[in-house]
Amino acid sequence: MNIIDDASTLAQTVRQAVAATKATDIHTHLFPPSHGSLLLWGLDELLTYHYLVAELFGAAPSELTHEKFWALDKKQQAELIWRQLFLDHSPLSEARQGVLTVLTALGLDPARRDLNAWRAWFSRQKVEDYLDRVLELANIDYLIMTNNPLLEAEVQHWLNNRPCPKRLRTALRIDSLLLNFAGSRAQLSRQGFSSVDAELTAKTLETLRRWLAGWIDRLHPLYMAASLGPDWTYPNAGETTQLLDHVVCPLAAERNLPVALMLGVRKAVIPALGDAGDAEGRSDIASLMRLCAQHPQTKFLATVLDRADQHELAVAGRKLRNLHIFGCWWFCNTPSIIEEVTRMRLELLGTNFTLQHSDARVLDQLIYKWLHTRRIAADVLAEKYLDAHAAGWRFSAAEIHRDIRRLFGGAFEEFLAK
Ligand code: HDL
Ligand code: ZN
Numbered sequence: 001m002n003i004i005d006d007a008s009t010l011a012q013t014v015r016q017a018v019a020a021t022k023a024t025d026i027h028t029h030l031f032p033p034s035h036g037s038l039l040l041w042g043l044d045e046l047l048t049y050h051y052l053v054a055e056l057f058g059a060a061p062s063e064l065t066h067e068k069f070w071a072l073d074k075k076q077q078a079e080l081i082w083r084q085l086f087l088d089h090s091p092l093s094e095a096r097q098g099v100l101t102v103l104t105a106l107g108l109d110p111a112r113r114d115l116n117a118w119r120a121w122f123s124r125q126k127v128e129d130y131l132d133r134v135l136e137l138a139n140i141d142y143l144i145m146t147n148n149p150l151l152e153a154e155v156q157h158w159l160n161n162r163p164c165p166k167r168l169r170t171a172l173r174i175d176s177l178l179l180n181f182a183g184s185r186a187q188l189s190r191q192g193f194s195s196v197d198a199e200l201t202a203k204t205l206e207t208l209r210r211w212l213a214g215w216i217d218r219l220h221p222l223y224m225a226a227s228l229g230p231d232w233t234y235p236n237a238g239e240t241t242q243l244l245d246h247v248v249c250p251l252a253a254e255r256n257l258p259v260a261l262m263l264g265v266r267k268a269v270i271p272a273l274g275d276a277g278d279a280e281g282r283s284d285i286a287s288l289m290r291l292c293a294q295h296p297q298t299k300f301l302a303t304v305l306d307r308a309d310q311h312e313l314a315v316a317g318r319k320l321r322n323l324h325i326f327g328c329w330w331f332c333n334t335p336s337i338i339e340e341v342t343r344m345r346l347e348l349l350g351t352n353f354t355l356q357h358s359d360a361r362v363l364d365q366l367i368y369k370w371l372h373t374r375r376i377a378a379d380v381l382a383e384k385y386l387d388a389h390a391a392g393w394r395f396s397a398a399e400i401h402r403d404i405r406r407l408f409g410g411a412f413e414e415f416l417a418k
Contacts, residue, residue, distance in 0.1 A: 001396040010389050011382045013397050017404045018378040023370060024409025025143035026301075026326060027171070027225070027260070027357035030366075031154075033127045034162035038154065041130065041363035042122040043115065046102060047078035049362055050276035051095035052085060057273070059084045066272035082115060094334045098368035105137050105367045128165075131363060135167060138366040139374075141409070142167040143358075144222055149215040150176040150187045158218060170219040171260070174248065175226045177208070178240045200239055205246045212251055222416060223301060224252060225260035229267065230281030230306075234291045244291065253297040258416065261288060262329060264305030280305040280331055285312040292320045299415060303329045303357075310341050314348045324415040326354035333359060333369065338376045346384050355407040377407070 004010045031038040056069070060080070069077060085096050100110045108118050125133075135143075147170045148154050164170075176184050181200070188196050193211045197204045215221075228240075235241045244259075252259045263283035270277040283304050292300050300323045304313050310332070317325040325345065328338045338356070345353045355377055358369035381404070385395060406414075 001398065003394045003396055004400075005394065007386055007389055010385055010395060013395075013400055014382045014385050014404075015378045017397075017401045018374050018381060020139075021401060021404045021408050022139055022141040023356070024412060025138075025140050025358050025360070025366065025370070026222075026354060026409065026412055027146065027262075027329075027359055028143050028366070029146050029359065029361040030143060030168065030363055031145060032157075032162065032164040032168055033131060034164065035154070035157040038157070039127070039363060040361060041127060041134075042125075043118050044074050044078040045362045046099050046364055047081045048074060049095060049365070050274065052081050052099075053077075054273060054276040055093055055095065056081050056084055059089045070274075079115065087113070094372070098365060098372070101368035101371055102364045105371065106364075131165065134363055134366050138358075138370040140167075140366060140370065142169055143360075143366070144169045144171050146171055146173045146225065147219055147221065148173045148176065149212075149219075150174075150184050152187065152190075155187075155191070170221045172212070172215055172219060172221040172224045173226065174212070174224055175228075177212075178226050178228070178243050178248070181239050181243065200242050200246075205242070208243070208247045209251055212247060213255075216251070216255055216257065221257065223258040223260045224248060225262065225301075227262040227265045228283075230264055230283055232263065232287060233284050234287040235294070245294070249291075249295040249298040252299070253295065256299075256416075258299040258301045258324070260301035260303075260326075261291075262303050262305070263288065264309060265330075282306050283309050285309060285316050288313075288323075289316050289320060292316075292323045296322060298322065299324070299418065301326055301354075301412075301415075303327045305330055305332065307332055307337055307341075311344060314345050314353075317345075317349055317353060324352075324354065324412065325349065326412065327357040327359075328373075329357070330359060335372060335376050338373060339380055342377055342380045343383075346380065351403050351406040352411055353407070354409065354412045381407075 004013055033039055069080070072080065085091065091097055091100060103110045103118065108121060145168055149172060182198065185196050185198070188211060191211070193207055196207055232240065234244065248259055264280050266279040266281050268277050269279045283306060288302055302313060302323060303326050304310060313325055317323055328341050332341060342355060356373045358366055360366050360369055385400065
């Protein structure tokens with residue numbers, strides 16, 4: 001075992017390991033190329049990412065109403081965003097810098113400021129090959145999608161057995177079931193589950209277990225997931241508690257599938273913004289801990305949207321062996337918060353957490369979301385290894401690579417296999 005004796009070699013080895021280690025992207029909104037327009041990619045999709053749509057209305061003159069923006073076609077929307085957020089106001093936000101990082105990584109010089117030249121380049125890409133190229137540039141071994149078994153636009157592709165590359169794995173997204181059971185009954189009926197009463201009777205709960213088990217058998221998901229709001233508490237007298245207790249958690253335990261809970265989203269606070277209209281709030285981590293304790297045979301993954309909840313979540317991750325903490329989600333996926341949260345999690349959890357997921361909605365974003373994360377993680381990890389070195393510990397390169405892989409997906413895979 002070649003032990004590293006000096007600090008500068010140690011820091012260099014850590015940085016090389018962070019750059020070289022394949023990451024598993026455990027939460028994205030990407031789709032197989034065979035699922036057609038569901039898979040977003042290319043310049044105009046990059047520029048009309050809902051993060052940039054939100055920023056547009058903070059920069060544009062008030063004459064630009066939401067309605068006027070949505071009346072434009074995708075190309076016109078992209079050009080307006082380019083003008084407002086890159087030319088008239090400099091690209092200093094994370095989402096804007098992400099576009100620049102992607103262009104540079106693809107060999108398209110952002111300083112040229114030439115949308116049409118870049119559009120021509122993208123038009124020459126074949127999506128199946130481009131997918132592989134992006135995964136290589138982002139240094140990802142495989143990614144996990146978000147698959148909603150109650151969304152007709154998605155369901156049709158799975159029922160028609162459209163092909164899906166092995167490097168795209170599934171996750172069953174069940175917000176609609178947990179939060180809008182009444183509104184889910186029509187789609188359940190269209191899938192042949194018409195005997196679902198409005199009330200959550202024992203018979204209905206059994207039917208819902210059968211329906212969900214059918215999707216597990218069809219999609220072979222790595223986990224089931226739901227995003228819940230700041231108002232979520234557990235237990236309570238509502239349907240979400242009953243569905244967690246009598247459908248989701250028992251089935252998850254039976255199939256050894258984790259339940260991923262993404263806490264703190266305040267949905268559609270500005271409906272006119274579409275996907276950009278969500279905000280966030282504090283979550284009740286005590287409810288998460290009660291759920292984990294109530295279902296000791298079920299494994300839970302969790303991430304939170306509010307920066308202020310991150311410490312309490314990390315402490316919860318120290319207490320519960322069936323809870324695994326992951327990612328710097330959404331409004332926490334910014335350099336300053338990734339740095340703060342990663343440092344805190346290393347200090348509280350060692351390597352027992354998953355450092356990041358991209359949450360990418362546009363394929364090309366994988367490049368910047370992982371490049372930016374690796375840049376920040378390398379600095380924080382080098383600091384922590386140097387602290388241990390200064391305290392007298394000595395590392396081998398193999399141990400460092402082992403640790404980094406754990407943080408970039410290995411700990412998640414160990415948790416799945418538990
Ligand atoms: O609920 C989620 O999975 C969130 O990630 C939302 O999709 C959100 O709109 C998003 O894209 N965040 O990055
Ligand atoms: Zn997401």
